[in-house]
Amino acid sequence: MIDFVYCAKGKDHALMAVRSAETVRKHHPTAEIFLYTDDRYDLVSEARLNHRVEPWIFKHPFMLANVMAQNEHLLQVSEFVDKVVFLDNDIIMRNPLGELIHDDRTELHVTWRDNVGKLSDAQPYNYGVLIVQNNPMAKRAMMWLEERVSKLSPDRQKWYGNQIALRELVGPLRRNESVFRDLGRAFFIVEQLPCHKYNWTPPDDKPKQSASDKIFIHLKGDRKDLFGYYYDKVMNNGGNEKGTGRINKRAQGRGGKAQGKDQKSTG
Numbered sequence: 001m002i003d004f005v006y007c008a009k010g011k012d013h014a015l016m017a018v019r020s021a022e023t024v025r026k027h028h029p030t031a032e033i034f035l036y037t038d039d040r041y042d043l044v045s046e047a048r049l050n051h052r053v054e055p056w057i058f059k060h061p062f063m064l065a066n067v068m069a070q071n072e073h074l075l076q077v078s079e080f081v082d083k084v085v086f087l088d089n090d091i092i093m094r095n096p097l098g099e100l101i102h103d104d105r106t107e108l109h110v111t112w113r114d115n116v117g118k119l120s121d122a123q124p125y126n127y128g129v130l131i132v133q134n135n136p137m138a139k140r141a142m143m144w145l146e147e148r149v150s151k152l153s154p155d156r157q158k159w160y161g162n163q164i165a166l167r168e169l170v171g172p173l174r175r176n177e178s179v180f181r182d183l184g185r186a187f188f189i190v191e192q193l194p195c196h197k198y199n200w201t202p203p204d205d206k207p208k209q210s211a212s213d214k215i216f217i218h219l220k221g222d223r224k225d226l227f228g229y230y231y232d233k234v235m236n237n238g239g240n241e242k243g244t245g246r247i248n249k250r251a252q253g254r255g256g257k258a259q260g261k262d263q264k265s266t267g
Contacts, residue, residue, distance in 0.1 A: 002101060003077060003084045004033045007069040009058050009263040011041045016227070017089040021047035023234045024087075027096040032081070036069040061157035062263050066127075067146045067165075074132065074139050081134050088128035088266055092217040092230040100131065105178075107138035107188035110166065111199035112173055119267065123163040124173040125192070127266040128218045129199040130166075140186040145169050163266060202226060220267065 004024050006017040014037050021033045025047045034050045035043070038058035043051060057068050070086050077084060082104065085097070100109065109131035114120045132138045148165040149157060156164060170190050171181060178191045195201075200214045201223055208229055211217055219227050 001078070001081045002028065002031050002097075003073070003081050004028070004031055005070065005073050005084055005086050006033075006035045006089055007037075007066045007086075008035060008089050009038045009062055009065065011039075013089050013263045014041050014043060016224075018043050018045045018047060018049065019227070019231060020087065020089055020091050020093070021045065021049055023093040023231065026234055027093055032078075034073060036073070061154065061161075063159065063161035064146070064149050064157045067142070067149055067162055070130075070132075071139075071142050071146050074134075074142055077134055079134075084132045084134060086130040086132065087216070088218065088220070089263075090219045090224055090227065091128060092219065092227070092234060094211050094214045094217055094230070094234060097131075097215065103191075104133065105189060106191045107133045107135065107141060108170070108190040109193055109198075110170055110190060111195045112175060112192045113195040113199075114173065114175075116267075120173075123160065123167055123267070125163060125166050125170055126195055126199050126218070127162045127166055128220065129216050137186070137188045141169060141181075141183075141188045144183055144186045160267065 006021065008014040008017045014035065017035050021035065022045060024031065024033055032050060033047055034052060036052050036054055038055050040053050043049065054069060054072065057072065058065050060068060074084065083101065110125045111129050112124050113126055114124065132142060145165050148168060149161045152161045152164065171179060174192055176192060176194060178189055180189055181187065197213065198215045199218050200211065200216065201218045201220060202209060207226055211230065211233065217230050219230065
């Protein structure tokens, strides 16, 4: 079994997570999907979400609140669940996970990128897709991650903190390799998957593509304007030029301003 988990602060981001979850449900009809939010919202969806309201978590800066919600889920996850997939709210699932579901040797799957300038060195892993095995070693690694984020500066706890801590947890970039990590209390195997397939963001020069070979499409920043387009690709086998996916426009984001003051996506 597999769980998919979202964390959203504010109604707009919760609505976006609901639409993202609908694309997950399309490919994994028997999976459990969870949404952690700061408040109760009217979230009607065919995705059959498990909505958990945890306002105490969201009193913290969002990068810290995000990993806290993830660990809260891991503390109570069913023993019958093999993997937990943590996703940003601005993710579209284009294809099912495939063979990754059956990999029981790897505690963490992270996604790497080397095309974002200086950020590629300091933050080679994007936190928008994180796959965690349901076992004690993986849970220790995630607790290490939370503790590390909690010790970062307030600004980093609001922005980029999870990716900075993830770089320390996972170690240097080793493209497409499985690596054993030993951090004392936490020792585990991590596999580095390419963002190009597992956490892809459309490029500036060709933002609208079929993306038929991708697993997850990450519409961060000003790419949120394309959420409806790629949502249609999955849900309606379409994707017209205007992007008619059923998503609140404020949640979709216009001109890169959808982040608002409540929550930011991982860069």
